[in-house]
Every structure is written in structure tokens, then in C-alpha cells.
Amino acid sequence: MGDSSKEKKRLREAENSALQGNNVELVTKLKGELVGLLVKKEQMWQQRSKTHWLKLGDKNSKFFHTKASQRFRRNRILGIEDHNGVWCVGEEKVAEVFENYYSSLFTTSNPNGFEEVTQHVGRVVNEEMNKELIGDFSRGEVERALNQMAPLKAPGPDGMPPIFYQHYWRNIGDDVTDAVLFCLNTGKIPTDDSLLFCHAKVEEVKSIQTILEVYEKALGQQINAEKTTFFFGKAVREKTKNSIKVLLGVPEIKHYEKYLGLPAVVGKNRRASLNYIKDRVWGKLQGWKEKLLSQAGKEVLLKAVVQAIPTFAMGCFKLPIGLCKDIEMLIRKFWWGQPGERRKIHWKNWDTLCKPKIEGGLRFKDLAKFNDVMLAKQVWRLSHDTSSLFYRVFKARYFPNGTIFYAKQKSDSYAWKSILRVRKVMVMGAKWRVGDGKSIKVFVDNWLPGSSGGKVTLV
Structure with missing residues (x-):
């Protein structure tokens, strides 16, 4: 990439020489080379810092450098505990623990008994569909996938980011495609997490265990007991709970624990159930060095990262107004550069900042109103997308004899109550x-x- 300090030294010497009437064109040439070098250096540090929210503006290499150093300190693994509980330190020992773990995890158990599973599964895929599904990946698919990658995303094992392959694909495309297709067309894809429901009866739990045993036998994928949990409804008696606990031998999920990023249960204390969103926002803001950012950089960061954190939860639950206000308070403090408990003047109120730019605002989100919009999208889905699983489940449960617009609110889940509130x-x-x-x-x-x-x- 070159040494910018040497280029700067050459530029100063050329400028001093130009003052004496010598080669002025050399100064212009060196300035152009230096600018190009600094742009490449900034792109390198932006990539290493993983600051993908910043697209344009803010020529701020110091910020990227600080972020990269912070990520390195946070992500560095100095030691790890192996399966025997022994603490291992040093690069070689840590690498050995990882290698042994994943080798054990992905070692085949030589499954059999496929017929026992498939005989109870209705045929949905026809011959033409099956031929396409089991067919080999093509060269065109590899190239399309590469072009869909963000140019400065994380580099691969060779240290090269996607932009390198995108730019030089004409030269290296054949070799890369051959390697990728070899892996794709000979590899296997594991399944994701599953959520199972049943009545709190020992007989039903045993039936699920039998089904899982057949699944393991047929597909060779074993259930990880360390990552398996269960949760009881509030009406289940303690005697029944204890019987099922002994039978399963896995831990029980308590209140306010999350599954797939959302609380497993939202009780009466909704603020406590959803307060993790505020904690995530606070954690993000604490990791940023606002003094290294311009106001334009802060604006992009807050809109692209911070205000996106609650979006997933807002599409499922109506967040308490107090929680929305607290998150907005954290955003306001960061925007106006208010460190800790020290007070600083907020030159515009929040309502003004939430207005469109054409009206003198900055178009920040009013979180309470944005929450209503996200839930209103679910109302729209429940009134139009009648073929989705979401619609079929909710219709059978909440409005079997009509539409969402005439459904009555009863003692139902908080997610359903949230949807009805914005209907x-x-x-x-x-x-x-x-x-x-x-x-x-x-x-x-x-x-x-x-x-x-x-x-x-x-x-």
C-alpha cells in the first residue's frame, strides 16, 4: 500500500524546491499520489474496524483506527476451557481445543433407518423439483453470490476482502469457482434450532423423546442436551414439573430469558422483560468514541445502528412508552455529546429532530410511533397474506369466524394484544x-x- 510518511516527506521537499522556481508539476503529482494513498489507508482501517454503517463522508481514519483496536482487544481469545474443564492458554492449545470440538461435533454417526421417518412424511416435492434441489451448484450461482457481498466485509482466510475478488474476478474467477464448487457440491448443511410444544404430561414428553431418537437414528444429528431447555406454563403443578424435569434432565427456562432474540415470556412486568433493548443500546453507545465523529457521522451511526436495534422486537411487541423515552434519552445525550451525568445544552428538542429535513429536522425516529408502524404491518399481513403460516395459526387461535378487524381481545398473549392495540x-x-x-x-x-x-x- 505504501508508506504515507515517506510520501509526505517527499511532498515537503518538492514544495520547498518549487518555492525556488523548480518543478511545480512534481508537487501536483505527489499531492495526487498522497491523496490516493490516504484513501486506500482509510478504506483498510474502515474494513478492519467493521464500521459498515458509515458509507460516505467523515474522512476520519483516527476513528476507524480506534474502533479496530477496540475490536481486537474485545475479540482476542487469550484462553479457553476444554471439555474436561482444563483451562488452556497459548495460540496452539487454544487452536487445538477448537479443532477437537468441531471435529467431534461434525463426525458422522453413520445414520440408518431413513424409511422409519420418511414413511410418515407426505410427498410434496415432485421429481422435477427434486432434480433441481439435489443438482450441483453452478458457476453462475457462485459469481452472483460474490457480487451480492459487501465489498469491505470481513476478509477470508487468505486475508482478502470481497472487493479483491470482485475486482480481479476475470483473472482468478475460474480457480476460485473450482474451489468453492468442490466444497459446496461435496458438503452437508446442518439444521437450525427447533421449538417444540406439548401438554405438560409425562406421556407426551416421552412421545417427543421417541420422535427425537428416531430423528437422530435416521439423520445422524444428535440433540445437544447442553443447549436444550424447556419452559412450563403458569398453570402446571409442581409435582408434574418435577416428574418431567427428572425425565428430560435438561434445565428449565425462567422468566425473561430470550429465544431467537426475543423474550420467551412477557409477564406483567413488561418493562423488565424488554429492558434488554435499552441495555443493548447503552452498550453500543458506550463502545463508540463520539469525540472522533463529526455530527454527520453521529447522525448516520444513530440511524443505521442504534435506532435499528429495537426494530425486531417492535415488530412483535408494543414497547412501554417509558422504555422508548429512555432509549431516546440515551440517543439525545450521545447526539449532543453529553458524557456520563454531566449536563449539556440540547439546542433543539427531540420532536424537532424527528421532523423531516425539509421541515428543519433530522428525521430521527419517534420510537413509539415507529413501534405502531411495525405492528401495523403485522395487521396488514393478517388481513392480506392468507397463505402464510403466521396467518393460519393466528386465525385459528384468535379470529376463526371473521377477520382481524373484528377480533375480540381476551386474556391472550402480549404479542396478540400488541397487534390489536395498533389495529x-x-x-x-x-x-x-x-x-x-x-x-x-x-x-x-x-x-x-x-x-x-x-x-x-x-x-
Whole structure:
């Protein structure tokens, strides 16, 4: 990449020489070379810092350098405990623990008994579909996958990021494709986590155990007891719990533990169940050096990273207003550069910053309103995407004889209650397109054409 300090020294010497009437063109040439070198150096540190939220602006190599150093300290593994409980230190011993673990994990158990499983599974895939599924990966698929990668994402084992392969694909594409296709067309793909439900009865639990044993025997994938947990409903008696605990021999999930990034149970204390979102936001902000960022960099960072953290949970639950306010307070403090408990002037109120830029704001998200929008999307799915599993399960459980717009709220899950709370958002902006009129309630629904509300008004 070159040494920028040497280039700077050459530039200073050329500038001093130019002051005496010598080669001025050399100064221009060296300046161009130095700028190109600094851009490449900044891209290298941006890649090492994994700061993918920053796309344009902020020529700030110091920030990237600090982030990269911080990531190195946080991710460095100095020691690890092996399966016997022995603490191992040093690169060779740590590497040996990892190698032994994954070699054991992916060693085949020579499965058999496929017929016992497949005879109870209905045939869905036809011959043509099966031929396509079991066919080898193609060269075109490899190239399309490469072009879909972010250019400066993490480098591979050879130290090269995707941009290297994208730029020189014409020269190295054949060799890379051959290596990739060899791995893809001879490898195997493991299955992901599964969530099973049953009544709290010993007989049903035994049935599940039998099914899992058949699965292990047929596919050779063993259930990891260390990562297996179970959870009881609040109406299950202690005697039943103890019997099932002894039978399974795996730990029980307690309140407020998460599964796939969301709380397994949201109890009456919803703030406690969802407070992990605030903790994640606080942890992100603590790891950033705001003094190394311009206001433009802070804006991009807050929008692309911090305000995206609650999005997944907001699509499932209505977050407490107090929690939204606390998260916004953390964002405001970071934006105005307020360290710790020290107070600093906030020159604009939050409502103004949430307005569009054309109206004098910065278009930050009002989290409470954004939460309503995310849940309203679920209402839309439950009214239109009738072929999805999400629709079929919720319809059978909550509105079997009608639509989501006429479902009644009972003592149901918090996710369902959250969806019903924002149903009015959809109702306010929705209007029926009249067909045969059988599904429309004349004096209740919006169906009249025009710019007005669309309801029939009785005089």
C-alpha cells in the first residue's frame, strides 16, 4: 500500500524546491499520489474496524483506527476451557481445543433407518423439483453470490476482502469457482434450532423423546442436551414439573430469558422483560468514541445502528412508552455529546429532530410511533397474506369466524394484544373497495368513495 510518511516527506521537499522556481508539476503529482494513498489507508482501517454503517463522508481514519483496536482487544481469545474443564492458554492449545470440538461435533454417526421417518412424511416435492434441489451448484450461482457481498466485509482466510475478488474476478474467477464448487457440491448443511410444544404430561414428553431418537437414528444429528431447555406454563403443578424435569434432565427456562432474540415470556412486568433493548443500546453507545465523529457521522451511526436495534422486537411487541423515552434519552445525550451525568445544552428538542429535513429536522425516529408502524404491518399481513403460516395459526387461535378487524381481545398473549392495540392505525387509513358487498358492515366500515372518512353518516 505504501508508506504515507515517506510520501509526505517527499511532498515537503518538492514544495520547498518549487518555492525556488523548480518543478511545480512534481508537487501536483505527489499531492495526487498522497491523496490516493490516504484513501486506500482509510478504506483498510474502515474494513478492519467493521464500521459498515458509515458509507460516505467523515474522512476520519483516527476513528476507524480506534474502533479496530477496540475490536481486537474485545475479540482476542487469550484462553479457553476444554471439555474436561482444563483451562488452556497459548495460540496452539487454544487452536487445538477448537479443532477437537468441531471435529467431534461434525463426525458422522453413520445414520440408518431413513424409511422409519420418511414413511410418515407426505410427498410434496415432485421429481422435477427434486432434480433441481439435489443438482450441483453452478458457476453462475457462485459469481452472483460474490457480487451480492459487501465489498469491505470481513476478509477470508487468505486475508482478502470481497472487493479483491470482485475486482480481479476475470483473472482468478475460474480457480476460485473450482474451489468453492468442490466444497459446496461435496458438503452437508446442518439444521437450525427447533421449538417444540406439548401438554405438560409425562406421556407426551416421552412421545417427543421417541420422535427425537428416531430423528437422530435416521439423520445422524444428535440433540445437544447442553443447549436444550424447556419452559412450563403458569398453570402446571409442581409435582408434574418435577416428574418431567427428572425425565428430560435438561434445565428449565425462567422468566425473561430470550429465544431467537426475543423474550420467551412477557409477564406483567413488561418493562423488565424488554429492558434488554435499552441495555443493548447503552452498550453500543458506550463502545463508540463520539469525540472522533463529526455530527454527520453521529447522525448516520444513530440511524443505521442504534435506532435499528429495537426494530425486531417492535415488530412483535408494543414497547412501554417509558422504555422508548429512555432509549431516546440515551440517543439525545450521545447526539449532543453529553458524557456520563454531566449536563449539556440540547439546542433543539427531540420532536424537532424527528421532523423531516425539509421541515428543519433530522428525521430521527419517534420510537413509539415507529413501534405502531411495525405492528401495523403485522395487521396488514393478517388481513392480506392468507397463505402464510403466521396467518393460519393466528386465525385459528384468535379470529376463526371473521377477520382481524373484528377480533375480540381476551386474556391472550402480549404479542396478540400488541397487534390489536395498533389495529386502529390500519382502520383509520383503510377503505373498502366494494365488490359484492357481503363482507362490508354498512354503518361501521369505511366504504364510501371520496376524500372523506368513508363512513355513512346518519342525519
